[in-house]
Every structure is written in C-alpha cells, then in structure tokens.
Amino acid sequence: MGEDENRPIKTRHTILLVDDELTIIEPICELLKRLGYKVICAESGKQAIDLFKQECDDIDVVILDMLMPGMNGKEAFFHIRSIRPDIPVIFVSGYNYKDHLNDVVSGKASSFIxxxxxxxxLHLEIQKILTDNNSSAKI
Structure with missing residues (x-):
C-alpha cells in the first residue's frame, strides 16, 4: 500500500475565495458554505497568500479576483503557485483578461469567469475543476 492509500478520504472541499469587494465575497461565501464547502475568505492578495501558507494542504480551489488594490490577482497567483504549483485557480474579473491569462497561466485547472x-x-466551474483533479489524480 502506498502512502496516499493510507491517507483518510477527504469528503469536504475547501475553497480560498479572494476578492476585495465585500458585496461579492460575503454572499458568495455564504452560498458556497450552504453547498457544503469550507470557505476561507481573503480581501486582498497579501491576505490570500498568508492564509494559503497556513492552509495550503487543505485548500482544493482558489477563486481569485484579478483587480485588487495593492497586490493584484496575477501577482497573488504566482506567489500561491510557487507554494503549491498544482493548485486549481479560477480567475474572476469585470474586465476581459481571458486572452491575457492564457499567455501567462500555464498548468492544469486554471480558468476564467x-x-x-x-x-x-461559478459552482459548475468549481465542480468541473474538482472532477478533473480527481480524475487526473487517479491516472
């Protein structure tokens, strides 16, 4: 038996939700919790990195706003991926960064909304990423 086979099966997924707008983060956090996710909320890129450092082994998906004061989403993404290169990230923005992100972000399970x-x-995208990660983990 391998080491991974002895690890308990995780039944509750954890999401790190990063957005500087409380009018977005509060209702999304509550809705995700109602669906059974554990949600960790950050209001800045720096706070997201600090929380990720503490919880990186338990976080399954990061939802990351692109435009935030101080450290933007792209900078936070690179810090987070330097800690855990395989972490799935869903970028969100009011501006169309999708084409730009395709050039910048390589790696599995990154998407843009x-x-x-x-x-x-958003929930469908989270489910898709979690399903994709579970499938690739078994290969």
Missing part, C-alpha cells in the same frame, strides 16, 4: 457571473456558473 467574467464578472458579473452567476453563482450557478
């Missing part, structure tokens, strides 16, 4: 987004669309 345009604001304003629907909660159901």
């Amino acid at each position: 345009q604001k304003p987004y629907s909660f159901s669309g």
Whole structure:
C-alpha cells in the first residue's frame, strides 16, 4: 500500500475565495458554505497568500479576483503557485483578461469567469475543476 492509500478520504472541499469587494465575497461565501464547502475568505492578495501558507494542504480551489488594490490577482497567483504549483485557480474579473491569462497561466485547472457571473456558473466551474483533479489524480 502506498502512502496516499493510507491517507483518510477527504469528503469536504475547501475553497480560498479572494476578492476585495465585500458585496461579492460575503454572499458568495455564504452560498458556497450552504453547498457544503469550507470557505476561507481573503480581501486582498497579501491576505490570500498568508492564509494559503497556513492552509495550503487543505485548500482544493482558489477563486481569485484579478483587480485588487495593492497586490493584484496575477501577482497573488504566482506567489500561491510557487507554494503549491498544482493548485486549481479560477480567475474572476469585470474586465476581459481571458486572452491575457492564457499567455501567462500555464498548468492544469486554471480558468476564467467574467464578472458579473452567476453563482450557478461559478459552482459548475468549481465542480468541473474538482472532477478533473480527481480524475487526473487517479491516472
């Protein structure tokens, strides 16, 4: 038996939600919690990195706003990926960064959602990423 086989199966997924707008982060956090996710909220790129350092082994997905004061989402992304290169990241923004991100972000399970987004669309993207990661982990 390998080391991974002895590890307990995780049944509750953890999401790091990063956005400087409380009008976005508070309702999304509550809705995700109602769906059974554990949610860690950060209001800045720096706070996200600090929280990620503490919880990196437990976080399954990062939802990261692109435009924030101080450290923007792209900078936070590179710090987070330097800690854990395989972490799935969903970028969100009111501006269309999708083409730019394709040039910058390489690696599996990174995606982009345009604001304003629907909660159901975000939830579907989270489920897709978690499913993709579980499938690739078994290969």
